[in-house]
Amino acid sequence: MMQTFSTQNERHFPQQRLQAELLIVGGGLAGVCAALAAARDGLDVVLIQDRPVLGGNASSEVRLWANGATSHMGNNNRWAREGGIMGEIMEENLWRNKEGNPVLFDMVLLDIVQAQPGLTLLLNTVVTDIEKSGRRLLSVQAFNAINQTRYRVSATQFIDASGDGVLGYLAGAAHRVGAESVEEFGEKMAPGENFGHKLGHSIYFYTKRTAQPVRFVAPSFALKEITAIPRYKRLSSELNGCDLWWLEWGGRLDTVHESETIKWELWKIVWGVWDYIKNSGEFPDADNLTIEWVGLIPGKRESRRFLGETMLCQQDIIEQRDHYDAVAYGGWSIDLHPADGVYSEHDGCRQFHSKGTYTIPFRALYSQSLDNLLLTGRLISATHVAFGSARVMCTCGVLGEVVGRAAALCQQQQITPAELAQPERVGQLQQHLLRQGAFIPRHPLANPARQAHVTVSSTLELRALPADAGWQPLQSRCALLLPLKAGERLPAISVQLRAANAQKLQVSLLTSANPANTCGDCQLSTQSITVTEQGTYRLSFDYRAECDRYVFIAFEENAAIEVALTSQRLPGVMMVFNSLNPRVAKRTRQINDGDYGVDEFDFWLPRRAPQQILLAFALETPLQLWHRDYLLNGKLRPEQHTNCWVPAQDDTHPNVSWHWNEPQQAKHITLLFDNDFDHAMETVQMGHAQAVTPHCTTHYRVWLDEMLLADVTENHHSLCHHLVPGGVSFSQIRLELLASAGALPALYGLHLH
Incomplete structure (x- = not known):
């Protein structure tokens, strides 16, 4: 039907008003995990993402593999892969996308988020302004250039997961940019001016081998002199994607407001590198290569870091300090890059590992300036040095779940994050995270099965x-x-x-x-x-x-x-x-x-x-490494011992039962199986041999007394939640392990909550 619009003095874009209990800005892995956690805990959540896909640096727009405490299985952090929602995402991606296709990882994230009740997703939407009263945020204004719509979103709780801290910045929250001096925190890794005080951006490219030679004509803006890159001899025709992480630049610029300048310099570098590989004659095997993809936006490492009630520092990581309010953990090296990036005479990175994982305090995950702003991802309260470890994406995802669940507790109890962080209160957040399958090193889940008696069909010796x-x-x-x-x-x-x-x-x-x-x-x-x-x-x-x-x-x-x-x-x-x-x-x-x-x-x-x-x-x-009593100790993975039960090899029908003297009721039953917590499960490029790891239980049944609660086939997750129908009580839970992915099944625990 034809529509005709007469001349007017001016027009305005339409505006939608949304009301939520929690608003999250930023749809990287931190924001995704925060949104899923809060929605699953019952909050009405709006997630605003300024890009067309989710995942941030892990998305197909940037194509950096997600990694965390496992550090490519390259340090001494055994069984350190992230659990909870971040682990669920990694395992789901492995199941659907073991080859590491970045477009499929986009789909996995979009699918999980779109399917979550209580979660409204606004893609391609940029926050432009905020409204606050005193120390509380009230609403944000945002604009979507695709549907030419303005949004005003009001909420009670707010989470900034935007990478650059758009919420905190517009609200005037205290933050830092750059590196602290050695003297301020006694951090011996604090960089000097020669090394530089910020990490830069990177742009990657993918290549493809063809049947015939492919000609390449470089753009006019491509880098002409490859020796301007001191490490140019590291280049080869085999490098692809994240292998080129060191094509980095911009650490001496304003990594927020000069991002476009940085992007153009990185395009200059990328096309100059490809021109050298294709046309220098140094790489004859590159004749039949074509460039398949170049990033259109840079992967950003560092910009603003916001101030909480404490700051994570180098000593917290190296000494593996355990905080009373530990709610998450990291294990990537302290990974600092020279500010001049690819043009620097320094090595592309300076990496130092701790001897094991370290914990991250909740006090670093909310703003000291605002009473209802939680911080996650790259924004947490940390020094530049500590940020060098905590910034990696799987660690950010873990931090996202923490603040999502913290926001739910704050909303339900009408308290501030600072009040939740008090010693007498923070235990409820820690235990809630553990009940939901998150892992906090050296923190067991208290009384997971309510003094149950456990019997098993057999035990491996x-x-x-x-x-x-x-x-x-x-x-x-x-x-x-x-x-x-x-x-x-x-x-x-x-x-x-x-x-x-x-x-x-x-x-x-x-x-x-x-x-x-x-x-x-x-x-x-x-x-x-x-x-x-x-x-x-x-x-x-x-x-x-x-x-x-x-x-x-x-x-x-x-x-x-x-x-x-x-x-x-x-x-x-x-x-x-x-x-x-x-x-x-x-x-x-x-x-x-x-x-x-x-x-x-x-x-x-x-x-x-x-x-x-x-x-x-x-x-x-x-x-006796796999005793039934480990199902009651609240330790959710190997840590000082195996902490799991494994049936004997000749047990043809392995099963385990939890018995109570009095009838029990619960809303949920959570099972924690083995899915190889040592496997890094990088999301893209590397590829993996198996879609599910061998010890994972793939087919199981759960019985409440004589009632069949669940019969699950093709399970590929370590963490499995089951809803108990309202009003149902039981004196026994029986779990039958009917099939695994090829090796002996292993079970870490059953939790009632």
């Missing part, structure tokens, strides 16, 4: 692993990682070795000075054996554990000796190697080569499936 998977030369230092209970003696262990002629082999028993770590920084004893021919060799260490902890049975490098391997895999037990992951370290040992205030220690790294191996061995007395 660790006696021996058969030598049925060939032989492996000891080409590098390697170690068997085994847990012991407090007071438990390490039994003598027998391994099968062989050598063509007599060889000396040094074997050491290591542990970690901090029993929460798997760092191997403390040598307990050592022994030397002579390997003369193929046979069984006995290793005996006189060691009794004074607390729950992991020990390393470490074999020195000797390529002339081979060790027999097993095909079996066990939850919470693995082989690690004193090796190097060049993505996150330069050596097999961290060296404090400039008095940076960090520890020196060896890196003991696992191998990724399907390259992971496990040596065959036998124990003189069996170890």
Whole structure:
């Protein structure tokens, strides 16, 4: 139908008014996790995102792989992958998109958010102004250029997850830009002026091999002289996407208001690099390559950091300080980049790891200036140095869930975040996070199953692993990682070795000075054996554990000796190697080569499936590593011990039952299965061997007395929530484990809430 509009003096865009209990600005992983958490906790949520897709730097617009405490499995943080909603997203992406297609990751995020009741999503919408009264935000104004609509969104609670802190900035909240001096916090990694005080932006590109040669004509603005990039010899025709993280620039500019200037310089760099690869003659194999994609917006690392009631600093990370209000954790290295980026004479990054994970206090996650503004993602209250670790996306996602659930508690109890952070109150936030499957290192869930009695159909004992998977030369230092209970003696262990002629082999028993770590920084004893021919060799260490902890049975490098391997895999037990992951370290040992205030220690790294191996061995007395009582200890993954129950290998119908003397009622039942918390599950580019990890329970049934509550097939998650019908009471829950993804199933717990 024809519509005709007469001339008018002026027109105005239409305006929509929305009312919510919680408004979140920013749809990166932090904002997505915050929105999902708050909506699942019953709040009416509006999520405003200024881009056409969700995910921020993880989206198809930037294509950076999401990572966190696992650090590409390149440090000593075993079983450190993020849990809760961030873990759910990573596992769902693995299931749907193990090849790492960035467009499919967009779809995964959009699908999860769109399906969530109580969550309104506004894409392509930019916040332009705010309204506040005193110390409280009241509403925001925003504009969508696609539908030419203005929005006014009012709310009670607000979360800034925008990366640049648009809410906090417009509301006048206290914040910092740049790096603190060494003197302010005693941080020895604080950079000087030569290194620079801010991280820059990056733009990536993808290439594709073609059947015929492809010509490339560079744009006029492309970098002409490749030697302007001191590290240009690192370039190759094989680099793609995140491999080019070091094509970075802009740290000396205003990384908010000069972002367009930075983008154009990065385009100049990218097209100059591609011109060099295609047309310099240095890369003949590039003839049949074409550039398939170049980022249209930069991936931004750093801009504003807002001030909370405390500031995370270098010592919190390196010393692994545990805060009374710990609500989240990190484990990425302190990863600082020179401000001049690709044009700098410095290395592209300076990375130092802690010996294990560190916790993040809730007091760093809300504004000291406003009573109803929570902070998440890159905005949290941290120094520049500490930000270098906490800024990575999976850590940001964990922080998003924290503030989403905190906003719900504040709304329900009509309190401020600062009041929730008080010692007498913050425990309810911590326990709520744990009940929902989030992980807080060294914080167990209290009374997960209400004094239930647990019975199981069988339990796996660790006696021996058969030598049925060939032989492996000891080409590098390697170690068997085994847990012991407090007071438990390490039994003598027998391994099968062989050598063509007599060889000396040094074997050491290591542990970690901090029993929460798997760092191997403390040598307990050592022994030397002579390997003369193929046979069984006995290793005996006189060691009794004074607390729950992991020990390393470490074999020195000797390529002339081979060790027999097993095909079996066990939850919470693995082989690690004193090796190097060049993505996150330069050596097999961290060296404090400039008095940076960090520890020196060896890196003991696992191998990724399907390259992971496990040596065959036998124990003189069996170890009880997977006892049913672990289902009641509130520890939700391997930490100082396996903390899970595993049925015996010959159990054809494994099941577990929780019994109560009195009838119980609950709103939800949460199960926590194994889905390999050591697997980094990077979202894009790398690709993964399996869509679900082998120990995950894929088919199970849950019974309340004689009522079937759930019959789940094709499960691919570690965390499974089930709603209990209203008014239903029960005296027993029975869980049947009917199938796994290929290995023995493992269960960490059942929670009632």
